[in-house]
Amino acid sequence: MTADVAVLGAGMHPWGKWGRGFVEYGTAAARAALADAGLEWRDIGSIVGADTVRGGYPGYVAGATFAKALGWQGARVASVYAACASGAQAVNAARAQILSGLADVVLVVGADAAPKGFFRPAGGERHDDPDWLRFRVLGATNPTYFGLYARRRMALYGDTPEDFAQVKVKNAALGALNPYARYRKRVSAEEVAASAVVADPLRLLDICATSDGGAALVLSSMEFARRRGAADPVRIRAVSTVTPRYPNTVLDLPDIATDSAATVTPPDETFRASIARAAYEEAGVGPEELSLAEVYDLSTALELQWYEDLRLCGEGEGAKLLREGATALGGRIPVNASGGLASFGEAVPAQAIAQVCELTWQLRGDAGDRQVAGARVGLTANQGLFGHGSAVLAVR
Amino acid sequence: MVTDWFTGDGDDFRLLGTRCSACASVFFPREDGHCRNPACGGGELAELPLSRRGRVWSYTDSRYRPPSPYVSDPELPWEPYALIAVELESERIVVLGQAVPGITVADLTVGMEVEVVPGVLGEDTETTWTTWHWRPTGVTA
Ligand SMILES: [Zn+2]
Numbered sequence: 205m206t207a208d209v210a211v212l213g214a215g216m217h218p219w220g221k222w223g224r225g226f227v228e229y230g231t232a233a234a235r236a237a238l239a240d241a242g243l244e245w246r247d248i249g250s251i252v253g254a255d256t257v258r259g260g261y262p263g264y265v266a267g268a269t270f271a272k273a274l275g276w277q278g279a280r281v282a283s284v285y286a287a288c289a290s291g292a293q294a295v296n297a298a299r300a301q302i303l304s305g306l307a308d309v310v311l312v313v314g315a316d317a318a319p320k321g322f323f324r325p326a327g328g329e330r331h332d333d334p335d336w337l338r339f340r341v342l343g344a345t346n347p348t349y350f351g352l353y354a355r356r357r358m359a360l361y362g363d364t365p366e367d368f369a370q371v372k373v374k375n376a377a378l379g380a381l382n383p384y385a386r387y388r389k390r391v392s393a394e395e396v397a398a399s400a401v402v403a404d405p406l407r408l409l410d411i412c413a414t415s416d417g418g419a420a421l422v423l424s425s426m427e428f429a430r431r432r433g434a435a436d437p438v439r440i441r442a443v444s445t446v447t448p449r450y451p452n453t454v455l456d457l458p459d460i461a462t463d464s465a466a467t468v469t470p471p472d473e474t475f476r477a478s479i480a481r482a483a484y485e486e487a488g489v490g491p492e493e494l495s496l497a498e499v500y501d502l503s504t505a506l507e508l509q510w511y512e513d514l515r516l517c518g519e520g521e522g523a524k525l526l527r528e529g530a531t532a533l534g535g536r537i538p539v540n541a542s543g544g545l546a547s548f549g550e551a552v553p554a555q556a557i558a559q560v561c562e563l564t565w566q567l568r569g570d571a572g573d574r575q576v577a578g579a580r581v582g583l584t585a586n587q588g589l590f591g592h593g594s595a596v597l598a599v600r
Numbered sequence: 601m602v603t604d605w606f607t608g609d610g611d612d613f614r615l616l617g618t619r620c621s622a623c624a625s626v627f628f629p630r631e632d633g634h635c636r637n638p639a640c641g642g643g644e645l646a647e648l649p650l651s652r653r654g655r656v657w658s659y660t661d662s663r664y665r666p667p668s669p670y671v672s673d674p675e676l677p678w679e680p681y682a683l684i685a686v687e688l689e690s691e692r693i694v695v696l697g698q699a700v701p702g703i704t705v706a707d708l709t710v711g712m713e714v715e716v717v718p719g720v721l722g723e724d725t726e727t728t729w730t731t732w733h734w735r736p737t738g739v740t741a
Binding site: 322324327329336337338339342344345351352353355400405450453455461462464466467 | 694696
C-alpha cells in the first residue's frame with residue numbers, strides 16, 4: 205500500500221456545447237479548484253495537464269497552455285496523453301510528484317471542446333494506426349463496439365434493451381440533480397425506446413454524446429494539507445493505470461481483431477476487471493467496502509459490464525443488480541451519482557478528472573440532492589483507447 | 601489499401617495472418633515486426649491463412665453514415681450494413697468484418713456459423729477497394 209495524497213480542491217466548468225475553446229473551460233475549472241482549496245495559483249508548485257489537440261497545431265497540448273492562461277509563474281509542468289485515461293494519468297503524475305517529494309501541491313487540469321457527432325481519427329492516410337484502419341476498412345465507429353458488447357450481453361446473460369434503457373433512466377434522474385451536467389432532464393424508458401437505433405441494439409439515448417467540459421483538482425501531500433488546516437481531507441489512496449495482459453481476448457476499441465488464445469492461456473480476468481483489481485489491491489480495499497462508484501458509461505450496456513468488472517456483483521448479474529435498485533441513489537452501491545457520461549457527454553481529457561471531482565464532493569458530503577448518504581470510499585473506473593487503464597480510489 | 605490481409609478467390613479466399621515460429625501465436629492483422637507474446641523470446645513470423653469459417657461472437661450495424669476515412673458517396677442515401685465479430689475456433693481469435701450486402705442484424709444470431717468471402721468496400725472512378733465480408737454459411741446469394 206502506498207501513502208495517501210490529499211484532494212484539497214475540486215472544480216469544473218459546466219459541460220455542454222458552449223462553442224468556446226478548451227483553454228477557457230480548463231482555466232475556469234482550475235480557478236474553481238484553487239478557490240475550493242483556498243489557494244492562489246502562485247502557491248502551486250506544479251501543474252499537470254491532460255492533453256487535447258489544439259486546433260491548427262499538429263499535436264497535443266495542455267499543462268503549459270493552462271499555465272500561460274493562469275499567468276506564467278514558473279511552476280513545474282507536465283502534459284499527458286492517454287485518450288480517455290488522460291485525466292487519470294494526469295492525477296497519477298501529480299501523485300507521483302507528491303509522493304516522491306518533487307512537489308507539495310499540484311494542480312491537475314483537463315478540458316476539451318469536442319467535435320459534433322462521431323469521434324473520428326485525425327486526417328491523412330495512416331495505415332499504421334489501428335484507429336484509422338477500423339474506420340477506413342470497416343466503418344467501425346465507437347458505437348459499433350458498444351453495440352457488439354450490448355448484443356453479446358443479451359446473448360450470454362439475457363439482458364434486454366429495456367434493461368439498458370433503465371441505466372439511462374437512472375443516470376438521467378441523477379444528472380438532473382447535478383448543476384455541472386450537460387443534460388439536466390429526466391428521461392423515461394419510453395423516450396429511450398423511441399429514440400433512433402444507432403448501432404443495433406443500442407439507440408441514441410443509450411449512447412453518450414460528445415461535449416465540451418473541463419475539470420480540475422488540487423492535490424497535495426498530507427503534510428501540506430495539515431499545514432493548511434485541512435486535517436481530514438478526501439484522500440486518493442490508489443490510481444490504477446494498467447495495460448491489458450496478453451492475450452487480450454475481448455474485442456476492444458479500436459482493434460479489428462483480438463489476440464489469439466490458441467497457444468497462450470488467457471488471463472482469468474478481462475482488461476476492464478484488471479483495472480479495478482489493481483486499484484483495489486493498491487488501496488487494500490475490497491468492492492464490499494465501496495460507498496459509490498463512478499464508471500465510464502459510454503453506453504448503457506457498458507455500465508452493466510462495469511458492475512461486474514468492479515465485482516459489485518457476479519458475472520452476468522449486472523442487470524439484476526440494476527433491477528434491484530442497488531446502483532440507484534439510496535441503493536447499496538450507487539453508480540454514477542453524478543449522472544455519468546449519460547448526463548455529461550464526453551470531453552475526453554476532462555472526464556476521468558471529473559469522476560474524481562464527484563468522488564471528492566460525495567466523500568465530503570457536499571453533493572447536494574444527489575448525495576450518497578455516509579459516503580466513505582469511492583472508486584472511479586474508465587478506460588483509455590489503445591490500452592490505458594484508469595481507476596482512482598478515494599477515501600475519507 | 602491494406603497490404604496482404606487477404607488472398608485468393610471464391611472458395612480459396614482467406615484472411616492472412618502471421619504465426620510466430622517460436623511460440624505459435626497467431627496475429628491478425630498480420631504482425632511482421634516482432635512476436636507480441638511477452639513470454640516469447642521471439643521467432644520468425646510466417647504468413648498463415650486463417651480458417652474460412654467461424655462462429656458469430658457478436659454483431660451490430662451502422663445506422664448512421666460513418667465519418668471519413670470511411671469512404672461513402674454522400675450523394676446516395678445511407679444504406680446501413682451489419683458488422684460481425686467472428687471467433688475462429690482453431691486460432692481462437694475474434695475478427696471483425698462487414699457482413700455481405702443484404703444480410704441484416706435480423707438474419708444473425710450469436711453462435712451461428714459464418715464464412716469469409718471476398719467483397720467490395722467501395723469504389724470510385726479510378727479504384728475498387730476490395731475487402732473481406734462475413735456471410736452466414738448456407739447463404740449463397
Ligand atoms: Zn512468439
